[in-house]
Each structure stands twice: as C-alpha cells, then as structure tokens.
Amino acid sequence: MPPYFIPLIAFAVWALALLSYLPLLKLGLPLADQLVAPQFLVSGLLLVVVWALSGPITASVLSALSILFILYLALAFKQPSFMIQALFHVALFIGAVSTLHEIQRKNNRKDIVREKLVEDLTLVRQEQQKKDELKYALEQKIRRYLGLQKFSEDLKNIQDLGHAAQRIVQEAHTALAKAEECALYLVNEAKQELSLAAGWRRDGASVRLKLGSTFDQWVMKRSQTLMIQDSRNDFRFSTESGADFGALRSTCVTPLVTENRVLGVLRVSAAEPGVFNADDLRFLNIISNLSAVVLRNMQLYEKMQELALKDSLTGLYLNRYFQERLGEEIARSHYANTPFSLVMLDIDHFKRYNDEYGHAAGDLVLKHIASAVSGCVGEGDLAARYGGEEFALILPNRSKQEAVDLAETLRARIEKNKFTLRRVENQVTASLGVAGYPEDGQTKEDLVRHADKNLYEAKNSGRNRVCGSF
Numbered sequence: 321m322p323p324y325f326i327p328l329i330a331f332a333v334w335a336l337a338l339l340s341y342l343p344l345l346k347l348g349l350p351l352a353d354q355l356v357a358p359q360f361l362v363s364g365l366l367l368v369v370v371w372a373l374s375g376p377i378t379a380s381v382l383s384a385l386s387i388l389f390i391l392y393l394a395l396a397f398k399q400p401s402f403m404i405q406a407l408f409h410v411a412l413f414i415g416a417v418s419t420l421h422e423i424q425r426k427n428n429r430k431d432i433v434r435e436k437l438v439e440d441l442t443l444v445r446q447e448q449q450k451k452d453e454l455k456y457a458l459e460q461k462i463r464r465y466l467g468l469q470k471f472s473e474d475l476k477n478i479q480d481l482g483h484a485a486q487r488i489v490q491e492a493h494t495a496l497a498k499a500e501e502c503a504l505y506l507v508n509e510a511k512q513e514l515s516l517a518a519g520w521r522r523d524g525a526s527v528r529l530k531l532g533s534t535f536d537q538w539v540m541k542r543s544q545t546l547m548i549q550d551s552r553n554d555f556r557f558s559t560e561s562g563a564d565f566g567a568l569r570s571t572c573v574t575p576l577v578t579e580n581r582v583l584g585v586l587r588v589s590a591a592e593p594g595v596f597n598a599d600d601l602r603f604l605n606i607i608s609n610l611s612a613v614v615l616r617n618m619q620l621y622e623k624m625q626e627l628a629l630k631d632s633l634t635g636l637y638l639n640r641y642f643q644e645r646l647g648e649e650i651a652r653s654h655y656a657n658t659p660f661s662l663v664m665l666d667i668d669h670f671k672r673y674n675d676e677y678g679h680a681a682g683d684l685v686l687k688h689i690a691s692a693v694s695g696c697v698g699e700g701d702l703a704a705r706y707g708g709e710e711f712a713l714i715l716p717n718r719s720k721q722e723a724v725d726l727a728e729t730l731r732a733r734i735e736k737n738k739f740t741l742r743r744v745e746n747q748v749t750a751s752l753g754v755a756g757y758p759e760d761g762q763t764k765e766d767l768v769r770h771a772d773k774n775l776y777e778a779k780n781s782g783r784n785r786v787c788g789s790f
Contacts, residue, residue: 321346357562382598461599468495468606475614484618485518488611493520494587495603498595499588501568506584506615507540514540514585532585535632539573539585546573547601550593570595574605574611583612583619631705633683634690642712646764649714653757661723661756663713664771665693665730668749668783670709685709688739696730712771724788727752731786749784751775756788 321410364760471491478484485504493502500522501575514536517528523537532540534557539546546569548554568589576583590596629641637645646662653660667689674682686709693703693711702714715723753775760770774787781787 327377336639365787425522458758467608471607472610475611478614479618479648481615481622482518484611484615488586488615489518489520489605492586492604492607496572496588496600497598498590498600500591501527501587501589503517503527503529503532503536503587504584504611505536505540505587507582518583534588535573536585536587537573539575540582543575543577543582545575545601545605547571547574547596547598549596553593572596572601572604572606574601576615578612578616583615586611602707634686634705635705636690636711637702638692639706639712642702642706642714643764645702645714646767649716650757650762650764650767654762655718658717659719659757661715661718661720661754662767662771663715663723663727663730664706664753664755664775665689665711665713665727665750666752666775666779667709668779670753673746673748684739688737688748689734689750692730692734692737696733712752720754720759720788723754723756724786727754727786727788731784735784751778751780751783752786754786 327436367521367670393713457562468491471487475484475487486504489502491500492504496502501520504517505517506517507513508515514532516527516530516532521527528538535546535548535551536556546570548557551557551569551571569662570591570593571587571589573585573587575585586604588596588604590602630637649660652658667685670682670685673685686705689709689711690703690705693713697713697715699702700716704712704714706712715726718726731752732748734748740746753771753773755767755771756772757767761767778785778787
C-alpha cells in the first residue's frame, strides 16, 4: 500500500462527512450548532494529525485541497463560519507539523548522538582489535626468538651431522606451524647437487624429492631466498616446475650460506596457496644462517677426522685405523661367535709403472685400484691402503669362501678395467691373499701373516690370482 493512501482515504471520508451536513445548512442551522460543531471539529483534528504524520509534501497538498474545498463551501452557501474552519485547519496543521518537526529534530539529534557513539565504539573496538593483533604478533615473534636462542644452544651441543639436520628441520616446522612439509638439503661438493639430509611431513610420510625440487636448485645456484605464493602460477617458473610439489603450492626456501659458500637449502611448504608471508621467510632465513655456521663447523670437523683416518690419494682408510678395526672385529667375532675374513691385495709390477711413467702415473694406478676396491666392498666392510701398493679389506660376517669369491670378483674387475697413460692404453693386475677367522688365526698378527703368506703364494704362482689355502 502506498504511503499516501491512508491520508487520501482520510481526506475523502472527511469531505463526505462535511457534505453530509449540507442539508442542515440549507435549513438555516448555524455551523456552530451543538450537534454539528463538535463532530466537525473532531474530524478536522484527526484529519490534520493524519496528514501531518504522512509527511510534509502529502500534508501540504491535502491541506491546500481541504482549504480550497472549505472556501468553496463558504462561497457556495454563504457561510462565513467556513472561513473560521479554514483558518482552524491552517493553524492546526502548522502546530501539528511544528510539533512533529521538533520531535523529529530531537529524535534526529539523538540518532546522530547514538550513531556517533556507535561509530566511536566501533573505532575503539577496531583500535583495540589492532592492538590485540599487534600484541599477539609481538608475542609470537618473542616466542620465536626465544625458541631461536634455545635452538642455537641445542645445535651447539650436537656433535653428529645427521642429528643436527633433524634438529634444524624440527625447529623450522615448529616455528612455522603452518608448514606441512619441511626438508633440509645439503650440497654434495663433488657432484654440485643437492642431497636430502633430513625431512618431515605432517602426514608422517617421507619426503619424496631426494635431490630437491626446481625451487631448491634455483636457490642453491643463486644463493637467494625464495617465497612462492602459488607454485602453479608463479611467473618465474614454468607450470611443469610446480608439478614436482604435487599438492604443495606455497613454499619458502632459504640458502645455508657461510664463507660465501652455499652448504645447502632449507625449505618449508604447504598445500594451500598464500600460506607464508615475508616474516616467515625472514625467520626461516635466520634459522638457515644459524644452522649454516654450525653445519660448516661439523663438516670441517668431519673432514679433519677423515683426513686423520683416510689416505688423501685413494680415499681409503689408513693402516693405523685398519689395525684398530681389525682388533675390534676380532673381539666382536669372538664374543658373537661369528666368522669374518681378511683380504690382502698387492698390485702386480707396480714398480714398472713408476719407473716407466713416473710417480704421477703410479698415483693414477693407485687411484684406479682404489676405485675398484671401493666398488666391491659392501656396507659394513672396510677397505684400507695398507702401505705403498698394498691394500687390505676387512669383511665382517663373511666366511673364507665368501671372501675368496669376492676377491676373485675384485681381481677380474681390476684386470678388465683399462686406463690411459700418456695416450697409451694400459692394463693392470693384482694378486690377492685371503685369511679367515678363526681358522687362520685368532690374533691380528696371525691373520695378517696368514693373508700375506697367501698373497705371496699368489705372486709366486704367476700373479693375477687369488689364494686362500683351502
């Protein structure tokens, strides 16, 4: 129903009511008659109130119509009292509208004050919310940096590189709780490629990318931090590059740099896009910087230990370490009642290579033999450079016959592989002697003496063969 419908109906009812009194006027009764005047007054009062409530425009139009209607009646019936009625309508309308206007003005003022109070309250709440968010962010940062202090202390107390890598990954995914995968890769200096050192996934599965993703390799090569909001839409990489991650779309990657060298990269990833921000990348970079120094020290320490235990030319263990391990293996086999074997190897005619081609060629031959030896030994076995052109192998949990079979495989590999000296293709052979524990001796001296005896038997029998004295 339109808003002006009620005032129109009120006007029509009033007009009909007024017209119903016309027969009385024709009889000569005055308008102020006691029967007519009260009804006319009440109807006019209700009419003006209804108009005033309907709005200023509708009230003004209907008031003008009513005044014109009353003036018409006054002129038609020559009743001056109608003029009084018109003036009464005007005064009543002005009074009603003024009163309602004042009420509305007060209400508007109250509404303005109320709106201002609500707006101020909203601003206060927003300001308080911002302060709470800043306070929470500050608490998070403080908690993170306190955790970094503990992490740094823990890392300094770890001596093993593997345990240190696990601790770094643990700190990264704990501090960046939004991460669903965290991985630490270390650089293989010989191959200049990444290798997984430690990994974590929220679902308990193992990290799939053992050599790192395209993003990890990008960071390694450029020694720069990298944040990917969505691996499927990053313009710096092709769509195929993000396929490495599968469902992981957000990632932060930072390099572990010390002494202008990249030791590795640390990465955190999540399935949803846009998970990480600049603060997360900055914090991850701090973890990487702290870790790089500790890992570099561990690598240097391991390198020093390796240099103390291994021959720099061949990469095999030195005789001193071989003697220690041989004694330990005898004790272990004695208490466990298990066999083990010892193989001694000597290069045939090695002096000829030194005399004919020089010591550099002799070093090349030694490297060639060491590579063949390393390729034949398994996990738990030990290969050492016994001295000069002699090599020794300790084979735990292997019978003498198994050791003879392995020695024969090694001999055939050495004979088959050829190498070039001064543009001339050369071939080298070796003689091997085998001794088994406990049948050939129960002390280091007895085992080495028995293996040497078999070695010289192989040489005296024509070289390039294996002897085990069965």
